[in-house]
Amino acid sequence: EAGVTQSPTHLIKTRGQQATLRCSPISGHTSVYWYQQALGLGLQFLLWYDEGEERNRGNFPPRFSGRQFPNYSSELNVNALELEDSALYLCASSDAGRRFAEAFFGQGTRLTVV
Amino acid sequence: EDKVVQSPLSLVVHEGDTVTLNCSYEVTNFRSLLWYKQEKKAPTFLFMLTSSGIEKKSGRLSSILDKKELFSILNITATQTGDSAVYLCAAGRDGNTGKLIFGQGTTLQVKP
Numbered sequence: 001e002a003g004v005t006q007s008p009t010h011l012i013k014t015r016g017q018q019a020t021l022r023c024s025p026i027s028g029h030t031s032v033y034w035y036q037q038a039l040g041l042g043l044q045f046l047l048w049y050d051e052g053e054e055r056n057r058g059n060f061p062p063r064f065s066g067r068q069f070p071n072y073s074s075e076l077n078v079n080a081l082e083l084e085d086s087a088l089y090l091c092a093s094s095d096a097g098r099r100f101a102e103a104f105f106g107q108g109t110r111l112t113v114v
Numbered sequence: 115e116d117k118v119v120q121s122p123l124s125l126v127v128h129e130g131d132t133v134t135l136n137c138s139y140e141v142t143n144f145r146s147l148l149w150y151k152q153e154k155k156a157p158t159f160l161f162m163l164t165s166s167g168i169e170k171k172s173g174r175l176s177s178i179l180d181k182k183e184l185f186s187i188l189n190i191t192a193t194q195t196g197d198s199a200v201y202l203c204a205a206g207r208d209g210n211t212g213k214l215i216f217g218q219g220t221t222l223q224v225k226p
Contacts, residue, residue, distance in 0.1 A: 004156075033212060042118075042219060043157075043202065048212030056212050088155060102148060102159040103214070110155075 002027065004106035006091050012112045013081050021076040021109045025093030032074040033094075033103055034066065038087040046089075049074050081113045116141045118205050120217035128225050131193050135220045137203035138185040146206040147179050147186045148214065153199045160188070160201075193224045 005024045013019050025032050034046040045058040049068035057064075066076040072093075078085055088110050092103035121136045139147065146164045150157035161170045163179035163186060170177050174193075179186045190197055200221050204214040 031212060033214075035216075043204070043214075043216040045213040045215070050212065058213065090156070102162050104159065105150075105156045108155040 004091055004093050004104055006089075006106040006109050008109060009107065010110045010112070012114060015081055015083060015113055017081050019078045019081060019085075019111055021078075021089050021091075021111070022073065023076070023091030023093075023106060024073045025091075026095075026104055029093035029095045029104075030072050031094045031103075032068055032072065033092045034074070034076050035090045035092065036060075036087045037090060037108075038084070043090065047076065078111070083113050086111060086113045116205070116207070116215045118203060118215050118217040120201075120203055120220050122220060123218065124221040124223070126223045126225065127193055129194060131224075132189065132191045133193060133222060135188040135190075135201050135203075135222070136185060137187070137217055139203075139205045139215075140184065141205040141207055141215055143208040144181070144184075144205060145208040148204045148206065149177055149186070149188050150202040150204065151199045152202055152219070157202055190222075193222075195224050195226055198222060198224045 007022045031050040033048050035043040037043045047066050048056040052068050063079045068074045088108045090105050090108045092105045094103045118139045148162045149160040161177045166181040174191045177188045200219040202219045204216045
């Protein structure tokens with residue numbers, strides 16, 4: 001069974017540009033979570049999507065947005081990139097029946113803003 | 115504000131040693147405590163604890179939760195170089211938030 005897959009693995013953008021990160025959950029999982037892991041910091045919750053709807057978001061500016069598609073894959077968009085957006089962005093998924101149980105993480109997208 | 119604090123932040127041991135990693139939490143409507151191992155990028159799930167005093171074991175790893183004192187420990191016995199990683203603990207809240215609150219992690223280095 002394939003795990004959570006994220007693309008691209010690495011992304012380099014210039015300040016002010018937009019970045020789009022993609023995530024495919026484990027087959028059968030309907031919930032997708034996005035986390036930001038900046039250097040030296042713990043994982044910070046960004047967004048939760050379930051059944052195509054945004055269910056919750058963390059303390060991030062509106063420049064961070066996303067969506068979930070009918071096949072439960074998800075996209076994270078970061079607009080007007082700033083240098084401090086450089087981080088590892090991790091996506092995780094869980095199934096509806098175990099929403100509060102363990103979430104399985106992808107390998108992440110390393111975003112570098114120059 | 116909800117917070118999860120891990121200690122120590124880093125640890126260096128030799129193969130064969132036993133280590134104990136600590137995680138304390140102050141989380142409103144606490145529901146569960148999860149441990150992950152992060153080697154390169156993807157955190158991999160280790161344990162989820164919801165009940166106080168019940169130890170969970172997987173091979174050389176074990177973990178227990180104390181909901182009265184608001185902490186959890188992760189024990190690794192007979193450490194191996196392959197145990198070198200960042201260990202993350204995270205707290206889940208009751209209610210439909212979908213959010214895990216992570217600690218800053220403990221970096222464990224196991225030397226041969």
